[in-house]
Amino acid sequence: MNMLSETAVEKVLERKMTNAALKMSGKDVCVFYGEKQALYNVNLDIRENTVTALIGPSGCGKSTFLRTLNRMNDTIDNCRVTGRISLDQDDIYDPSIDVVELRARVGMVFQKPNPFPKSIYENVAYGPRIHGLARNKAEFDEIVESSLQRAGLWNEVKDRLNEPGTGLSGGQQQRLCIARAVAVSPEVILMDEPCSALDPIATARVEELIHELRANFTIVIVTHSMQQAARVSQRTAMFHMGLLVEENDTDKMFTNPDDQRTQDYIMGRFG
Amino acid sequence: MATSHIVSAFDEELKFLTRRISEMGGLAEQMAGDSVRALISADTALAQKVISDDVILDAAEREIGEKAIVTIAKRQPMASDLREIMGAIRIAGDLERVGDLGKNTAKRVVAVRDTGVPRSLARGLEHLCELAMNQLTDVLDVYATRSVEKANAIRERDDEIDSVYTSLFRELLTYMMEDPRTITTCTHLLFCAKNIERIGDHATNIAETIFYIATGAQPEGERPKEDLSTSVGATGK
Numbered sequence: 001m002n003m004l005s006e007t008a009v010e011k012v013l014e015r016k017m018t019n020a021a022l023k024m025s026g027k028d029v030c031v032f033y034g035e036k037q038a039l040y041n042v043n044l045d046i047r048e049n050t051v052t053a054l055i056g057p058s059g060c061g062k063s064t065f066l067r068t069l070n071r072m073n074d075t076i077d078n079c080r081v082t083g084r085i086s087l088d089q090d091d092i093y094d095p096s097i098d099v100v101e102l103r104a105r106v107g108m109v110f111q112k113p114n115p116f117p118k119s120i121y122e123n124v125a126y127g128p129r130i131h132g133l134a135r136n137k138a139e140f141d142e143i144v145e146s147s148l149q150r151a152g153l154w155n156e157v158k159d160r161l162n163e164p165g166t167g168l169s170g171g172q173q174q175r176l177c178i179a180r181a182v183a184v185s186p187e188v189i190l191m192d193e194p195c196s197a198l199d200p201i202a203t204a205r206v207e208e209l210i211h212e213l214r215a216n217f218t219i220v221i222v223t224h225s226m227q228q229a230a231r232v233s234q235r236t237a238m239f240h241m242g243l244l245v246e247e248n249d250t251d252k253m254f255t256n257p258d259d260q261r262t263q264d265y266i267m268g269r270f271g
Numbered sequence: 272m273a274t275s276h277i278v279s280a281f282d283e284e285l286k287f288l289t290r291r292i293s294e295m296g297g298l299a300e301q302m303a304g305d306s307v308r309a310l311i312s313a314d315t316a317l318a319q320k321v322i323s324d325d326v327i328l329d330a331a332e333r334e335i336g337e338k339a340i341v342t343i344a345k346r347q348p349m350a351s352d353l354r355e356i357m358g359a360i361r362i363a364g365d366l367e368r369v370g371d372l373g374k375n376t377a378k379r380v381v382a383v384r385d386t387g388v389p390r391s392l393a394r395g396l397e398h399l400c401e402l403a404m405n406q407l408t409d410v411l412d413v414y415a416t417r418s419v420e421k422a423n424a425i426r427e428r429d430d431e432i433d434s435v436y437t438s439l440f441r442e443l444l445t446y447m448m449e450d451p452r453t454i455t456t457c458t459h460l461l462f463c464a465k466n467i468e469r470i471g472d473h474a475t476n477i478a479e480t481i482f483y484i485a486t487g488a489q490p491e492g493e494r495p496k497e498d499l500s501t502s503v504g505a506t507g508k
Contacts, residue, residue, distance in 0.1 A: 227347050254349050256487030266349040268281070269274040 020047040023188060023218040024069060024106075029083035031064050031073065038064045041083070042244045044237055046188070051210060051219045053229035053250065056239035057265060062222050065239065066190050069220060070106035071099055087188070104131050107186035111193040113173030115165030115180070120157050123165040123176055124148060127184040143183055150216075151179035152209050171202020178209060182217075189213065191221040195228065207232050226266050230254045238262040284342045285352065288335060288359040289414075292366070295331045296411040298324060299366040300404065302373035303470050307400040309380050310463060311393045318380035321373055328370035335363040351487070358484040362414065365473040365480075369407065372466040372473075379459045386456045389446070395439045396460065399467045402432045406474035413478065417485045425478040426490060432471035433498035439464045440500040468498065 309317035
């Protein structure tokens with residue numbers, strides 16, 4: 001009886017997840033670096049308050065796709081994006097879109113922790129300052145504290161907020177970068193292999209953090225670790241040679257995937 | 272298992288599990304068959320062999336369990352690899368139970384040796400045993416070939432064993448009512464018949480596990496049930 005009701009609860013949660021509102025959506029997305037095409041007609045929906053993992057072998061286009069979501073590809077000279085990517089139905093490649101504002105709404109955490117060469121406090125306050133999110137010291141203090149709290153770093157750094165961010169350990173630096181991303185109250189957080197430079201304990205902390213952040217943010221994470229994708233995400237998208245080959249519930253993806261290429265990749269077989 | 276793993280040692284570990292399951296299957300099959308032969312021919316030496324072979328089967332099950340755990344820890348298997356390993360653990364458990372049931376039958380050989388097994392009951396037991404052994408042999412073949420259709424066929428056939436068991440149950444009751452001096456022997460034989468029927472159930476479990484390994488889905492629908500012995504003797508029957 002107990003088991004039945006638990007399954008029922010899970011089913012409801014699952015339905016809630018599959019019915020979650022669309023936050024971002026890619027339609028027929030193609031990306032070219034000069035003559036070379038890196039992505040072919042990718043159609044992928046990113047649901048609100050869901051962790052979506054992008055997996056696939058090196059060079060499959062997963063990071064390229066991630067970077068189209070906040071126009072990080074704009075910084076690459078010969079990169080061209082076609083198709084439509086929307087955030088709450090607005091085309092983010094529309095000429096009227098302010099890219100700085102877009103990146104405040106769609107934040108990013110990179111593979112290597114990259115704190116600014118400033119104090120821990122300034123690292124977190126920087127974004128709110130340039131976006132004018134706080135008016136006085138008290139408001140900045142509040143944003144800094146709550147962001148560091150959310151990133152699970154507050155207790156470790158509260159007594160040394162004026163020390164340089166670069167003096168923290170790798171795992172702490174990565175959580176500082178997450179605090180920095182969270183500080184501007186983004187709606188979506190993109191993470192490009194956020195744990196690949198961290199040890200297992202720091203990785204576990206970041207994964208726990210991702211789990212908590214999901215309540216307030218929509219998260220898209222690129223990871224090379226299949227186990228990590230299985231642990232942190234609810235939806236998984238598998239890329240291969242510039243194609244999106246399968247998108248599925250994570251539980252299904254790692255126990256019984258539909259596509260042979262996914263199967264071969266996650267099981268570490270010759271494809 | 273169309274393609275190989277990039278890490279070939281992983282393939283070796285999976286092959287090891289498959290090979291040990293096949294070996295366990297062979298031994299369990301032999302123990303179950305021998306136990307019924309020992310019962311009918313009152314062969315206490317053969318019964319003793321079945322009893323002592325159970326230790327080997329138990330050790331094999333533990334070995335498979337331990338290797339499976341180590342493989343999961345080392346390789347963190349996904350998808351069909353994971354189902355394969357979990358399936359091996361479950362099948363090893365079923366085969367170990369088959370051995371236990373054979374051993375239980377073998378232990379009863381001494382108790383029924385003096386009175387012997389009446390001819391008509393012996394025929395019934397042999398028939399039941401033959402059906403169960405066929406199921407076990409077939410399911411072990413299916414494990415080697417991973418044929419989903421055949422796994423389903425085995426599952427469907429279990430009702431035949433159930434109905435033979437039910438009629439044997441009625442027959443034993445009749446014997447006991449006719450001649451109360453046979454109650455001791457017949458009660459032992461009743462347990463033996465039940466043991467054999469349970470072996471059929473384990474074969475069905477294994478078929479379902481193989482279905483899951485191959486497809487990632489649970490077999491659909493209730494399995495057919497013809498074991499009506501639970502209501503034999505009930506008022507109105």
